[in-house]
Amino acid sequence: MKTAFPYWRQRIAPVFDTTRQILIVEKGEGMTLSRTQELLPDTHPAGKVLRLVELEIESLVCGALSRQVRQMATSCGIRVVPFIAGDLDEIVRSWVAGKLAGDAHAMPGCRRRRRRGSTDAFTQLAAPDGLNPQNEPEDRYRNEQHGRRSACQAAIRRRKI
Amino acid sequence: MGTKKTANTTPASTEAILESISDGVFTVDIDWNVASFNRAAEEITGIPRREAIGRPCSEVLRSNMCGDHCPLQQTLKSGRPIIGKSGYFIDADGNRIPISISTAVLRDEHGTVIGGAETFRDLSEIEALRQELNGKVHVGDLTSRSPVMQKLFAFLPAIAASPSTVLILGETGTGKELVAHTLHDLSPRSRGPFIAVNCGALPDTLLESELFGYKAGAFTGAARDKPGRFALAKGGTIFLDEIGEITPALQVRLLRVLQEKCYEPLGAVRSETTNARVIVATNRDLTGLVKKNLFREDLYYRINIVRIELPALRHRKEDIPLLVDRFIDRFNRRQQKAITGISTEALSLLMAHNWPGNIRELENLVERAFILCAEGNIDLSHLPGELLPHHPAIAGESNLRSVRTIVDAQAIQTALERNGFNRLAAARELGIHKTTLFRRLKKLGIPLPAKDGRIRRTS
Numbered sequence: 252m253k254t255a256f257p258y259w260r261q262r263i264a265p266v267f268d269t270t271r272q273i274l275i276v277e278k279g280e281g282m283t284l285s286r287t288q289e290l291l292p293d294t295h296p297a298g299k300v301l302r303l304v305e306l307e308i309e310s311l312v313c314g315a316l317s318r319q320v321r322q323m324a325t326s327c328g329i330r331v332v333p334f335i336a337g338d339l340d341e342i343v344r345s346w347v348a349g350k351l352a353g354d355a356h357a358m359p360g361c362r363r364r365r366r367r368g369s370t371d372a373f374t375q376l377a378a379p380d381g382l383n384p385q386n387e388p389e390d391r392y393r394n395e396q397h398g399r400r401s402a403c404q405a406a407i408r409r410r411k412i
Numbered sequence: 413m414g415t416k417k418t419a420n421t422t423p424a425s426t427e428a429i430l431e432s433i434s435d436g437v438f439t440v441d442i443d444w445n446v447a448s449f450n451r452a453a454e455e456i457t458g459i460p461r462r463e464a465i466g467r468p469c470s471e472v473l474r475s476n477m478c479g480d481h482c483p484l485q486q487t488l489k490s491g492r493p494i495i496g497k498s499g500y501f502i503d504a505d506g507n508r509i510p511i512s513i514s515t516a517v518l519r520d521e522h523g524t525v526i527g528g529a530e531t532f533r534d535l536s537e538i539e540a541l542r543q544e545l546n547g548k549v550h551v552g553d554l555t556s557r558s559p560v561m562q563k564l565f566a567f568l569p570a571i572a573a574s575p576s577t578v579l580i581l582g583e584t585g586t587g588k589e590l591v592a593h594t595l596h597d598l599s600p601r602s603r604g605p606f607i608a609v610n611c612g613a614l615p616d617t618l619l620e621s622e623l624f625g626y627k628a629g630a631f632t633g634a635a636r637d638k639p640g641r642f643a644l645a646k647g648g649t650i651f652l653d654e655i656g657e658i659t660p661a662l663q664v665r666l667l668r669v670l671q672e673k674c675y676e677p678l679g680a681v682r683s684e685t686t687n688a689r690v691i692v693a694t695n696r697d698l699t700g701l702v703k704k705n706l707f708r709e710d711l712y713y714r715i716n717i718v719r720i721e722l723p724a725l726r727h728r729k730e731d732i733p734l735l736v737d738r739f740i741d742r743f744n745r746r747q748q749k750a751i752t753g754i755s756t757e758a759l760s761l762l763m764a765h766n767w768p769g770n771i772r773e774l775e776n777l778v779e780r781a782f783i784l785c786a787e788g789n790i791d792l793s794h795l796p797g798e799l800l801p802h803h804p805a806i807a808g809e810s811n812l813r814s815v816r817t818i819v820d821a822q823a824i825q826t827a828l829e830r831n832g833f834n835r836l837a838a839a840r841e842l843g844i845h846k847t848t849l850f851r852r853l854k855k856l857g858i859p860l861p862a863k864d865g866r867i868r869r870t871s
Contacts, residue, residue: 265470265478266502297750304748315474318506327748334504336471359472360459361504 253277254310254346255303257291258339265336265358267316268296274339275306278347286343296320303329312346314358334361436532439518440469440484447527456511456534458503469530475501477513484528487515498535510535552594554587555738558728564720571718572598577670579715580693582722585772588693589653591720596649601689604648607641612654616662621678624665630679640677642669645688655715656696660708667711690715725767725774732762735771739778740790747782754790761792761799764819821856824849833860 254277256263257270264270271291277284289306291299296316300323303311310330324331332351335342336358345351354362430437436453438446449464449472457464459472470478476499477483483494494515500508511532518527551565571578572595580588589608596606614622625640641650658666669675670690674683692715701707725731736759740751754762767773781794823842831837839849853860 259470259479262468262471265468265474266476268502269476269479295750295752297744301748301750314471315502316506317502317508321506323745323748326745333506336467358474358504359463359467360457362463 252279252309253307254312255289255306255308256339256343256346257311257313261339263312263314263335263337263339263342265314267299267311267313267333268320270299270313273303274343275308276343276347281348283343283347297323300324300327300329303327312342312351334358434533436534437529438464438469438472439527439529441527442525444468444470446472453532456509456532457501473501473530473532475499475511475513483513484515484530487517488525488528491517493517501532510539552597553590554594555734556728556731557734558723558731560723561728561731564722568594569598571595571720573600574718575689576717577689577715578691578718578720579698580691580720580722581698582693582695583724583770584695585770586722586724587771588695588722589651591722592649592651592691592693595691596651596689599649599689601648605645606649606651607645607688608651608653609641610653612657616659619658620662620665624675624677626678627680630677634679637677640675642675642686642688643677643684646686648688650688650690652690652692654694654696655692656694656698656701656707660706663708663711667708667714670711670714725770729763732774733759735774736762736778739775743779743782749782750787751782751785752787752789755792758790758792758795760819761795764822765799766822817856820852821858824852824856824858828858828860835860 253275256274256276257267258264258272258274259270264272271293273289273291275285275287275289277286289302291302297320300320303324304327308329310332311324312332312335314334314336316324316331316333321331321333335351335356337356342351342356345356430448430450433450434452436456437448437450438453439448441447445466446464446469449459449461453459453464454461457473464472469484470482477497483497487494494513496512496514498510498512500510503509512535513530513532515531516529517525518529520526551568554561554565556562556565568591578592578595580591582588592608593606596602609619609623611619621638621640623640623642625638625643626634628634628636652666665675669686673687674685676683698707698712698716702709702712733754736754740753743749744751762774762777769776777796777799778790780796781790784794785791824838827838827841828835831841835849836846839846842849844852
């Protein structure tokens with residue numbers, strides 16, 4: 252599974268919409284298979300998403316990203332884990348080990364909220380629902396948008412022609 | 413003296429001042445971690461102070477300027493403050509919030525740099541006011557800057573709120589169904605269904621059963637009750653498009669529904685009532701049809717309570733760039749493409765076209781351009797041949813010049829037609845001399861009819 256980590260100065264880039272450098276990590280059975288670096292185009296965020304599709308990225312672990320960009324990525328079949336902050340290597344290690352979850356890696360203001368009066372823990376997310384623990388079911392859009400990836404790739408193939 | 417006062421200001425009073433102002437202020441230490449975060453900063457960003465302090469400032473503010481273009485970094489490098497740089501930050505809901513940022517260097521008593529301060533102002537309200545002043549460009553799915561449409565936008569909420577029947581008139585492709593849908597969305601019935609029926613698409617008998625439904629056994633094959641569109645539109649809106657196409661017999665039944673709010677499904681023995689709001693539309697001249705006895709006068713007056721006349725696209729050409737942008741956005745999303753816009757030459761050509769098919773034609777044209785255009789801007793080569801007449805004068809010219817030639821030719825042609833092919837009058841309208849007009853006619857290869865439009869005096 253190929254995951255992209257946009258970064259800046261060895262930390263997860265604060266804003267995906269304007270980021271350029273990404274680290275692509277391929278993982279399998281709890282270990283890293285490969286790590287490569289790529290540059291995203293310096294254009295509209297839509298161009299960056301299309302480049303991710305071109306690179307056959309399945310998951311995107313990133314900092315803040317605007318809603319439209321997130322919708323576009325999800326509609327292309329990319330699972331988005333947004334509002335993540337921290338040291339790049341640490342985030343990658345946690346991701347590969349399947350432990351990227353909870354408040355430890357959330358950006359400020361994006362932590363889970365306890366519902367007032369509720370005894371259950373973490374019943375509501377502040378906003379970034381992509382911050383679900385990794386062992387929870389995958390982004391619901393992913394199943395809904397099954398087959399979109401091939402459409403996106405077809406679009407890119409046409410572009411190349 | 414003022415400087416002395418500032419110097420004497422205690423940290424406690426500084427904090428009180430910072431807490432009372434409406435601009436967000438935070439300071440960073442030399443490692444770019446947030447050292448202080450005022451109340452306004454908490455309110456604007458939605459981030460509690462306890463979560464912000466000690467975190468890298470770029471992960472707290474997450475603005476489009478964070479990174480290599482960081483204004484605070486530039487200030488610390490140059491020592492010069494930056495005032496009012498515009499940008500946006502992304503909140504926890506993924507919204508882009510417009511802000512303006514100012515920066516300053518923080519030094520200790522020995523003049524050593526100990527960090528930086530950044531103030532930011534929420535521009536959301538100013539942005540909203542600016543849009544208000546510029547006039548509403550969007551209402552629902554409708555987009556326009558044209559004064560005629562702006563007037564309509566102002567009245568639309570009031571029309572939507574009333575339960576009266578609405579008649580929408582306009583040429584084909586002007587967006588009649590879109591207006592009907594917007595009226596429904598803005599109305600208190602928006603939670604109810606919106607049922608659209610094209611009256612011109614079905615023969616009379618089918619249309620009748622479609623609108624009013626039928627009961628089991630009403631005719632051969634009617635095994636079960638079938639609710640009509642009026643029944644389906646209960647609590648919502650029914651939109652009857654191409655109302656000018658229905659036959660006189662059906663007009664009578666429709667008149668009864670509009671007047672009495674009741675109807676009988678085929679084969680029913682009891683009347684049923686409807687509370688659906690009725691919106692009708694046509695591209696035909698209903699008054700002309702009334703005069704020819706093809707449309708009932710009483711029905712015409714019944715539906716002509718609130719009338720909306722949609723202008724043709726050729727009468728609101730100022731909307732073309734706006735509509736093109738909107739279609740590009742829509743097709744980029746639908747087709748996962750990244751078309752950036754339209755070139756000036758291509759847009760000039762669109763502005764010169766007469767648009768008989770109105771907005772639908774423009775939308776189809778943009779969709780066609782998306783097939784041919786892989787990336788970047790939509791250009792002349794992506795537009796259909798009809799828009800690029802093959803004048804001998806155009807062959808071999810550069811893009812910009814060929815567009816100018818086409819636009820010139822179309823302007824001359826229109827002026828001639830408008831003035832009954834009177835060359836002198838057309839030249840006056842175009843603001844050029846008659847001989848210039850003749851020279852251009854020859855150059856552009858525009859044929860002229862035998863009649864020249866001059867008034868011939870008979871002796």
